[in-house]
Structure formats: C-alpha cells, structure tokens
Amino acid sequence: MAGDPLNSNRPLRVIIIGAGASGLLMGYKLQRNFDDLSFQIYEKNPDVGGTCTYAPSTEIYDYFKGFQFRSNLGEKTKVSHEVIGAKWDDRAGKWNVEIQDLVNGVVLNDSCDVLVNAGGILNAWKWPAIPGLHDFKGKLVHSAAWDQNLDLTGKHVGLIGNGSSGIQILPAILPQVSKVTTFIRGPSWIVSGVAGFEPRKFEEEEKEEFARDSSTLLKFRRAIEQNMNRIFPLFLADSPTQQRSRESFTASMQGVLEDPGLVDQLIPKWAAGCRRITPGVGYLESLKDEKTTVIYGGIAKISPEGCVTEEGKEYPVDVLVCATGFDTTFKPRFPLVGSHGCQLAEDWKDEPRSYLGVAAPGYPNYYMFLGPNSPIGNGPVLIGIEAQADYICQHITRIQQQSIKSIEVTKEAVDDFIEFKDQYMKQTVWHQDCRSWYKGNTADGKILALWPGSTIHYVETMKTVRYDDFKIRYFGNRFDYLGNGMTKIEMTPDADLAQYVRNEDDAPIIGSKFTYVKASPEQQTSGDVITADSRENGSTES
Template identity: 30%
Template sequence: MATSAPSRDIGASDAPHLTLQDSPELRRALAAVDLPVLLMTYVHLSHDEAMLDKFAPHIPPLSTGQQPTAPDDLVAELREKMRHVLTTPGAGEEAELPPALYAKIMSVGMGEPIEAEFVPLLLEQSGLGPQPDYSAKPARNKIPADFRMLIIGAGLSGMAAAIKLREAGYDYVVVDKNPEVGGTWYLARYPGAGVDTPSYFYSYSFELNREWTTYSPLGHEMQDYLVGVSHKYGIRDKIRFETKVTTLRWDDAAKLWHVTLIGKDGVEQTESFNAILTAHGPLHRWEWPKIPGLHDFKGKLMHSAAWDVDFDVTGKKVAMIGTGASGAQIGPSIAPQVDELTVYMRSRHWVLPAPLAGAVKVPEDVRWAVRHIPRFTEYMRFYVYWTASDGLWPGLVMDPEWEGNPTAISFANDMARQWAQGHLEAKLAGRPDLIEKLTPDSPVFSKRPIMDAGWFDMFMRDNVKLEDRQIERITPRGIRTADGEEQEYDVIITATGYTLKKLAGDLEIIGLNGRNLGEEWGDEDPVGYFGTMAPGFPNYFQIHGPNSGPNHGAGINLLAEAQIHYIIECLDEMVERGASAMEPLQEATDQFNEVVQAQAQRMVWAHPKAKNNFKNSKGRIVISWPFRLLDFWTRSRKPEFDHFRFTGSKDG
C-alpha cells in the first residue's frame, strides 16, 4: 500500500486557471456536475447574485431528500453563463467575496439558511478562505534557538502538525512506529478498507485533493494522498520511521521532557524535548476480542486491523465476528469470493442509505470539472461538509418533553430513525427474520452509524448467514454458540475495532511530582482540558484527547486542524511571555469538564439503551465533543490563557 514517492501532483496550490478553452470536455462537465455546486461556483466567479435569486425557489434543503427542480431553460442559462465566464478573458474574477455574499451563495446552494457565525469556519475548511498566517506574529522572532518539539505519530494529524509547526517557525522531530507515513491508512489493508467521510472533505483544508476516484476515499488512495503530502511539504527528513516511544518523563528543574525511544535497530536511547505533541490517535490500538479459546483455532485467524494481504479467502468457509464499520466494509467485499460467510453479530447498528459510499466512482466528467474549473473543488468540499456536519447536531440532543417512540430522543431523531428503518425494510424486503434481527433497539446516532455500501444487499445472498446467538468459545475447528452448537470454519475474521478509550495508549507519561497519566486515565477514564492538555503535565499536548471526537459528523481532520492551531497559539503565548512551561489549571480543567459532561448527558450517546465506545463503564462520555463542531473550532481560535499556569518566567 505504501509508496516511497508521490504518485501524482496534489493540492490547492495546483489550482486551475480561470480562463479555459471552450471544448467538448468543458461542456460535458457543465452538464454532469451537481446543480447547486455549479451555481455556487458560477456566482463566486461572476458575482451575479441575480442567479441566486432565480434558483432559490428551486433548491430544497437536503434534509427533505428532494432534488433541485429548476426549469430546463434556467439550467441551460446557468450552464451557458458559466461557459462564458470560463472561456472569456476578463469575464470572471477569482477574488475574496464579502462575508454576506458568501453566506448568501452557501444558503441558496444548500437550500437552507447558513448563519454568519459559520462563515469563517466554512471558508477555512472549504479552502475558499485564508489559512491562519503565523509568519507575522511577534513570537516568530523570539522562539529560542534550541526549542525542539517531539511529534509522536506520522498519520493524518501528526503530518498536519509537522507542516503547521514548520510554518510557525518551530523545530520538531516526528517519530512513527511504521516504515511509512499514513498511520491508520498505512495499516488498514483489509478488503474494502475506506473512509465513511466523503472524499472531497477528507483531506487537509490547506491541501485539497483533486484526484479522488471515488466519492468515499478508498484506503489506498488516502494513503497515496498522505505520502504525496509528505513529499510536497518536505517533512520526510524530519520523520524517524520504525521508531517507538516508550517513556516520557518531565524534568521540572530543566523544564524538559526526557524521552526514551527505540529505533529500528532496537537500540534504546534518551533525548530531551521542550514540548511533546502526541498524534498517534486511537485507531491503531487494536486487540483481539476476549473470547475463550480464540487462539486455539487451527484455521486462519485474522483481525481487520492486521490483515494478511497474502491470504486468499476465495472458496473458504468464513466466519466474521463484528458488525461495525470495518465489518460492514469487509463483508460485502469478500462475500462474492467465499464459499460461505457467517456474520456473528454482537450488537446491532443503524445503517444509513449512502448511495455514494464504498467504491462508487466519481464520473470522469465530474473529475474533469474538479481538476479544471476554478473554485469548483472548494464548493464541492463545502457542499459535502455541510451535508454531514452541524446540521445533524440537533438530532442528537435529547428533548426532555419527547413522548414518542422510546427508541428516539426527539422529533428530529425519530425522523432519522424512520428514514433508517425504511431503508432497512426496503433492502430486506421479504426477509422478516433479517429485519427483526437487524433492527436496533437504541436511538439512531447513539453509536456511529454504518454507511450502507452493500451491507444489507450482502445478507440477501444465498451464501451469507447472520448469526445472533452468543458465542460461548472458539474451538480448534470453529465457533461454539451458547446453546452448544458448533460450526466449523476455514477462516475466522475479527472485525472488532479498536481500544478507543485508553487515550494515553501504552506510553508511560510521568509529569509533575511523579504523576503517571496512564495510571490516572486508566483504560477508560481520560479527563483533559479541551481535549488537548492535562493539569500536571506541562508542555504536553495531545490531538484527539478526551472529549474531542467529532461524533455527529464531518471528519476528524477538521478537529485535528483546530487543535493544531490551538497548540500553536499556546506555544506562541509561552514564547511571548518568556516562559519555559505551561499547563492548564486544575480548577479550569474541572470547570471545563463540568460543562462538557453536563451537555454530554443530554446527548443521544448517554441514552440508557446506547451501547457505544464513546462512554465508559460508569456512563461518562469520554470520547465525544457534545457541542457543535463550530463551537470547538471557534474556541480553538484563541485559548483562554487565564486558565493556564506559566512557569519559568515572571508570570510563573
């Protein structure tokens, strides 16, 4: 999967030119692309607001499930005007627009009001607006020459941190246990591996990818993109591959972290850093399910996170344990090849219709538009982001007055449940046994839903069986259920996910006065400040820390970029003060968590029937951010520095 050189040109810096040649390719592209995206792009280039007014009555909100119904002559007028703008020098202009015009373009394009407070976030994340500029800040001239930061992990988040820290003038070293960048997408090699976030949003906002071949990124394309970014931004010489971190120990007298590393030669060494940024993420800490006898099995045993790419399942009798996101990608991918597939379901998931999920190809005419029409990619990115972001948030908030279906929490949530239930019943028509087995008894969104990329269709195959009996144990020949029946298999696949709640991972992290972060957080009870820091651990930053998960939509890339911005703001403040260390105050951390947990208990994840990886055994939500993504992004713009203790300066 990994490559050692970029496979193609990528990125926003390779943006199309405004003036194009009139050609059959252009005309086909204008006829093929989504009408709202074409409209928004045209008005951006032409400033022709009158076209917004003409189309506004014909573009319904996406939540209605209805398609635009503009008259043919109006659509033809739009396409012709866009062709003229693109082929006539001086007819269009690539310029920043007034915020009010951006809001109007986006509101009409989505068929619903987009409030002004969203516009700065949308401009940054779509690639339409400016990225944060660190070059002019006073801190640039004050960073100590020997200040050095350690970034742990060279996946999506760690690479973004490296790129942005370099822009901000900070020296760093990146270490990664793998021989290539990519993190999750280097490791995810199982059949059907991919992302359930739409392709055109799942990339860096500062480095848009114009080369997706499918509407949902396939794992190998995501990996190729990240490898390409690492070359383009020149960060590879700062990465030490096949290197593991075992211990981080804070030296308060020296105001340094002493770090124990083991290189690929197996030699252990200790180095010192002024600050630590962990970006290893939770999606690499997999473990075998705790099923008695698992390793007694004499056939082929594979975990989805450690797939043997050289093993061929063709013609085999296969059991798959797990019906989450990985299982829902693996199952439909291997079902046509195997002799038999039995899916052992431990818990039921809501499955949402997703006609563009999986390996659905982006038509070549649309890909031409993405490559060649200025600002088209940015508005497509905005379009797919808005369909799966804060618009979903109200449906996750419990309505205390709700007296309807007990497997819903509000009117909006019940509408989503009916939508998902209707999809299930339509796909499994004629199979009441499957409908009964696969209908969850918990509210939709109480755990991450599955995007249907052939999951329900798979169960209608003659060679696929759904088994909901409890597994008693794994035997040398197969699986025995609680009623004593044993089934023999050639292959057992465990698609049982990751250990999400152990956010310190396997690192030994020793802070002030010998405090051990791994022991304090344990396997399931992490408590931090803004998902980024923890009191007692100066200059220790974490991306995707406690309560920073985007569990109502969008992509983890948005929150990672927000946290990186926040971390750079913190470093700059420390430099400006002439301080050597900073940490959040315990009182501020307690207050932050009191507010977060109060809101979290109002969310669908806290529902009594909710079984998910977002909450611990005590019912405390430890993974999810319970407010809007906009609220997280806005808070990340400027830290509240009175919530911190600075030391090593007059402020200490």
C-alpha cells in the first residue's frame, strides 16, 4: 500500500453465519460503513428468521423480510445453506469455510478474511431427554418448530414445560382444544400487567398513525426501551428494587392463582430474576381453566399413548407439545478450527470463555454475536446486538486499512475478564440457588450467559476497543498503511480541505467529561414496580 493514500482500503470478504436479527444487522452495517468489501450471509433454514419476544412468528417473519428487502440483503443471503466447517489458514490469513447446500445436497467452499457467527444462542432447539419420546404414537411437536398446519381442534394436548414458550402456548391453544394436561417441573416467576410490556395486537388506526407520524412511533419505542433499561437493579441481590418487585410479583401471582396448592408449587422461593422472568399474560388464568390439568413434577418416560410421571401414573394425550427450549451451550454447531489447530467446541467443553461476548483466544478474525456473557437477560437485547456489530466493524476497519493479517484476543485478557465477571456475579440474584440456562442448566454453576452489569453498561464498554487485549499481526511493516504521505480526502478533487474550520466547537467529547440526555417527565414517571430510583441506577442531575 506504499503508493496509496492514508486510509486506503484493501479488498476484504466477510462471511456471516445466520440470517436472524444479528446476521441481517451485520449485513446492513457492512453495507453502510464499508467500500471495497464483499460479504455473504449463509442461513441454514429455508428463509430468514430469528427469536424475539411477544410478537407472533408471522409478524417476526414479516419484519425480517421487510428489513432484508429495504436493506437490499436478498442477493447477499443464501438460505438452505448450512455452514458445516471452518478452518483458519494462517499462511493466507483467511478462513476456509465449507457450506452444504441443503436443497441440492452438495458441499460448497468459500473463504473470507473475517468470519462472523450470528447463529444465535436460541437457534438449535432440542427435544427433552425423556426416555421413549419418539415412541409416542400421536403428533409430536416442538414449540420452536411449530407445524403451521397443525389442527388442535377438539384434541387432548399434553404440554411439557412452563418456560417462556410454554406460558405463551397454553393460553393460545386453550380455546381450540378439548383438554390440556400441562407438565410443570418447577416454579417460575410469571409477570403480567407490567406497564409498557403488554403483548397485544395494534389497531389499524394505531399502525396508520405510526406510519404517518414517525415521532409518535419513536416516542413509543423509547418508552419501551426506557422501562427495560430501568430493570437492572432488580438483579442486584437484596436491593430495594428486588425486594419491592418480589413482593409485588408474589401478591400478583397469589391473587390470580388463589388455589393454595398451585401457589405453593408455582411461586419460587428464590429471588425474582434468578432465572428468566416470563411475562405470562393469561397463563396463570389458563392454569385454573376447567380444561386444564396441572401435573407438577418430573416425567419418567414417554409411552406410545402419553406421559408417565415419576409416580408411575400414565396420562394419555393426542398431541404432545414440547416447550423445552434450546441447546444453550454456546459451542459452534460445526467444527471451527483455530490458529492453534484445535476446535472451539473442544476448547469450551468445560466452560465457554469469551472476551466481552464477541471473541475467543486462538480464533483470529473470528467474531460472534451473543456469545458467553453477553447482555442477554440484563435489559434490552437488540441494542446490545447493535453494540456488538459496531464493535466488530471497528475491527474490520483496522484490518482493512492497516494491512492487518489477523487480530486475536489474548488468553490473558479473557482470563482477567472471566475473573472479574465471576467476582461481580456474587452480588447478583443470578448467583442464587436456582436452575437456569444462564448457568448451563445447573443450580450452582458459574454464570455463563450474562454480562456483569446493565445493558447500557455493556453498550458503553463496547464503544472503545482495547487493542492492548489483542495480538495483532501484519502482512508487512505495520506502518505500510501510511502510504504515499497523503490522505484520501486530499486526493479527491472536490473535497473540502478546510472542513475543520468552524464557527463553534461542535466536536464530540473525547475525554471523561460526563454528559447525558435528561429523560422527559413522562419517561421519568413509571407506575411499574420494576423501576429504580436515582441512587440505584447511578443517575445524577446537574
């Protein structure tokens, strides 16, 4: 690059695995921020998709398809193409990637300078590990692979699970079925009536107003985000917010359930937020419905006719719905071979150890979305994903403009981060004795999934790359990027070469001076118990 001006680009290629929220966002960011860069999105499913809360699957699909269309990502996305292997080529400074065309059954080869895994943590759904599951003679359904043609009219349905999926399914199917037998293994905090979080269908007039007046939609979106960003003190053990919320949740669940038996079985003894809080509109009421039979405890096996409990009693059903979640081990679902010749799945066999949820030592130019210890349950999720996308873009910029062969996080940096994270988590409710996928489906294990702080804390952390935590290697002299002694701006004929001369200093603050945008009176007022006062959320006024 000796003959090129400063900030010149070398051509780069990026491969993105997954066309859900993270993958499509990454594609959009690449188009918006880079020249001289090509990319390809590979999605194993027949169309774009992902996992969201509240909205029905059809609305989620329509949103993703609309975003894909508006962002011109259609031609950049190959669906029914599953990445089945990736290996780092240290000589070339590239990833060699194998992709299986699931329609034609052939294996394709591709390569890239940067590999981004946007497969998602809630992507690989799993059947429950119950003996005899596939001996069941009726219709067997998983909540994450719902058969849109399934007719439950007049059927006796067995529902396994009372997590986020199970609590949405029960009230949704109850009007159609003749009976539901729901199998619940343990208690869970069920929250309903939380202001600003109620799932509902918008009236056509509301949609038209949103389309007509973007400020109305923006106000609505900001109110939701404001409320979600207030909840973090709930997760601090023994905080006033935790105490108030637990009392409120308990009273709310007791008021709906009424039945002392259900109250004792379903209301947890552990702190609210120790495992995922689930907004269950209509769920508790459905448990009391005359069509519903609640079976509390474990299932020993599945017979051809239905479920057999640990007490040996069989419950025959016509349809068995497994709302039993996903593989949340964080391991790649394909062989990923790094610079040290090992696979990431093997490196993480005992514990997934990432750097800020985006990188892993031994895997140069490899980035992931929602990796271990990302802000998955700390508050809003999508802004955390966007922070990760922008962080990855900062790396790509340096790789492209400074003749960098590889950027790889050091093991020392990861070890220090994990040590800090483990110590911090001791003050949170997640550390308490409840079984959760946050802790690898254990009750007393290390917290693997969550960020040690709020979502806003994570977003601020990700704004600046600590390059001293990375090992950087170059194709030649590290200063070759200085080029011919001029900049791209100087070599553009009609560029303004005096743009730095202004009437006032409107440059962004680059030091530690504290600035913030004050919330409106409406945003500062909330009737919901999941809010924090200024002392708990660290806000200040000047």
